[in-house]
Amino acid sequence: MRIHTLGPAGTFSHEAAEKIFPKVKVIFDPNFDALFASLESHPEDVGIVPIENSLHGSIDEILDLLYESKDVKIIRTHDVAIVHSFGAQDAKKVTKIASHPQALRQCRRWLKAHFPHAEHVPVSSTAKAAELAVADASFGAISSAKVLKKSGLTVIAENTEGEGNTTRFAIVSATDHFPDLKHTRMTVVLRPSVDRPGLLHALLTPFKVYDVNLTRIESRPSGERFGHYVFYLDFLGNSDDPRTQKVMEELRTLAEIKVLGEW
Amino acid sequence: MRIHTLGPAGTFSHEAAEKIFPKVKVIFDPNFDALFASLESHPEDVGIVPIENSLHGSIDEILDLLYESKDVKIIRTHDVAIVHSFGAQDAKKVTKIASHPQALRQCRRWLKAHFPHAEHVPVSSTAKAAELAVADASFGAISSAKVLKKSGLTVIAENTEGEGNTTRFAIVSATDHFPDLKHTRMTVVLRPSVDRPGLLHALLTPFKVYDVNLTRIESRPSGERFGHYVFYLDFLGNSDDPRTQKVMEELRTLAEIKVLGEW
Numbered sequence: 001m002r003i004h005t006l007g008p009a010g011t012f013s014h015e016a017a018e019k020i021f022p023k024v025k026v027i028f029d030p031n032f033d034a035l036f037a038s039l040e041s042h043p044e045d046v047g048i049v050p051i052e053n054s055l056h057g058s059i060d061e062i063l064d065l066l067y068e069s070k071d072v073k074i075i076r077t078h079d080v081a082i083v084h085s086f087g088a089q090d091a092k093k094v095t096k097i098a099s100h101p102q103a104l105r106q107c108r109r110w111l112k113a114h115f116p117h118a119e120h121v122p123v124s125s126t127a128k129a130a131e132l133a134v135a136d137a138s139f140g141a142i143s144s145a146k147v148l149k150k151s152g153l154t155v156i157a158e159n160t161e162g163e164g165n166t167t168r169f170a171i172v173s174a175t176d177h178f179p180d181l182k183h184t185r186m187t188v189v190l191r192p193s194v195d196r197p198g199l200l201h202a203l204l205t206p207f208k209v210y211d212v213n214l215t216r217i218e219s220r221p222s223g224e225r226f227g228h229y230v231f232y233l234d235f236l237g238n239s240d241d242p243r244t245q246k247v248m249e250e251l252r253t254l255a256e257i258k259v260l261g262e263w
Numbered sequence: 264m265r266i267h268t269l270g271p272a273g274t275f276s277h278e279a280a281e282k283i284f285p286k287v288k289v290i291f292d293p294n295f296d297a298l299f300a301s302l303e304s305h306p307e308d309v310g311i312v313p314i315e316n317s318l319h320g321s322i323d324e325i326l327d328l329l330y331e332s333k334d335v336k337i338i339r340t341h342d343v344a345i346v347h348s349f350g351a352q353d354a355k356k357v358t359k360i361a362s363h364p365q366a367l368r369q370c371r372r373w374l375k376a377h378f379p380h381a382e383h384v385p386v387s388s389t390a391k392a393a394e395l396a397v398a399d400a401s402f403g404a405i406s407s408a409k410v411l412k413k414s415g416l417t418v419i420a421e422n423t424e425g426e427g428n429t430t431r432f433a434i435v436s437a438t439d440h441f442p443d444l445k446h447t448r449m450t451v452v453l454r455p456s457v458d459r460p461g462l463l464h465a466l467l468t469p470f471k472v473y474d475v476n477l478t479r480i481e482s483r484p485s486g487e488r489f490g491h492y493v494f495y496l497d498f499l500g501n502s503d504d505p506r507t508q509k510v511m512e513e514l515r516t517l518a519e520i521k522v523l524g525e526w
Contacts, residue, residue, distance in 0.1 A: 033379065164488065
């Protein structure tokens with residue numbers, strides 16, 4: 001088994017991978033499509049990918065890839081608290097703020113309060129942002145305090161992300177590497193077979209009838225046209241549970257179901 | 264009246280602004296928070312911002328800003344077809360693909376088919392991506408064919424975004440500049456006052472009862488904790504319509520409502 005994660009080294013995905021599987025070799029893939037392709041062709045491997053952030057919701061790109069993938073499924077999840085810091089050569093010289101787009105969004109309130117007129121410059125990783133700030137004093141960087149210090153920048157503020165910033169990472173693979181663990185949650189995608197008013201209401205009815213607790217619902221455009229959706233649901237259950245089976249049976253009369261994983 | 268849009272010049276927002284208001288002065292704001300702050304302090308101005316893409320759904324950042332803004336609301340919308348192209352100095356030398364993160368996502372399938380192993384490099388604008396490809400032959404750029412040609416790059420493929428890629432732009436302002444136009448749609452946010460199983464089902468019931476057609480529903484984390492949501496809804500109606508008023512009245516018993524606009 002090897003672990004695939006998005007490069008470069010030092011990202012939060014990489015940190016999560018090392019925390020969850022400290023002894024396993026990590027492979028860096030250049031983009032998420034390549035990562036999923038590696039997992040399809042290497043069922044013995046696993047991937048670590050972000051799927052949801054507590055402040056900003058789903059990482060849509062990963063949901064799309066799980067939906068399209070033939071065999072790769074979520075087999076476990078792992079929640080990691082994400083702490084960002086702000087660093088620069090000299091705060092007074094900063095007119096631009098660089099970071100990964102997700103990190104910029106997570107620190108939006110802090111940036112608004114402290115640098116309301118700065119240009120936001122999205123870059124490929126928080127590590128890259130620190131490099132920019134080292135090369136050019138007009139850049140500040142949002143990154144981990146560790147990376148900022150290592151780069152020789154001054155850490156001007158910590159915890160710039162606001163409270164309770166947690167990212168849920170999924171362990172994904174074409175093989176269930178934990179067959180003996182009891183799964184308590186499922187993630188499914190519903191693609192309605194008809195498009196009519198009141199449809200979402202009808203899709204939620206079986207959960208109400210069989211008292212199955214939905215813990216997440218996200219609607220995403222199907223990509224066909226404005227106003228046409230697929231629905232991503234997390235709920236407490238698993239495929240061996242009779243109530244889950246009943247819900248799935250009724251849903252199948254209204255929508256195509258794809259199981260993205262049990263975890 | 265002046266029009267605020269996100270800089271730099273040449274973005275799709277800028278193009279949309281010039282198309283909708285060809286004679287009005289355009290001001291470039293450095294980030295969306297600054298843009299909304301400008302509109303709060305200049306009620307005579309309008310902003311042009313992307314709110315939804317047909318392939319990838321809501322632009323969450325704008326929904327969050329509308330939710331937080333005291334006075335700025337959607338007053339009209341305008342759908343624009345988005346066409347991307349791929350350019351480089353020499354396709355054979357390309358190992359990295361630069362573009363705005365949204366453009367990279369919109370061209371994901373094309374990139375997977377043609378450059379499966381290339382690193383995806385998010386940058387602040389599609390114009391910036393073209394600059395990178397001019398400076399370094401290992402970069403390809405996703406941008407408009409016009410920008411690629413003007414930069415001196417070879418346009419290697421057009422329509423790399425897949426079919427039906429449309430972005431809905433909102434005209435936002437603290438003032439309704441079109442008081443005589445009849446509004447046919449509303450966007451609201453529901454913040455449930457209680458958190459219980461079956462809640463979303465209950466929130467959708469009034470729409471079913473009064474036959475008001477929902478055209479979009481998006482759940483977004485409230486930012487409080489995993490599993491706690493607010494709901495963004497578009498529906499056919501307006502605040503003068505008796506059925507809309509009935510729906511709103513029933514919803515108010517279950518949730519706090521904020522109207523993001525009528526359009």
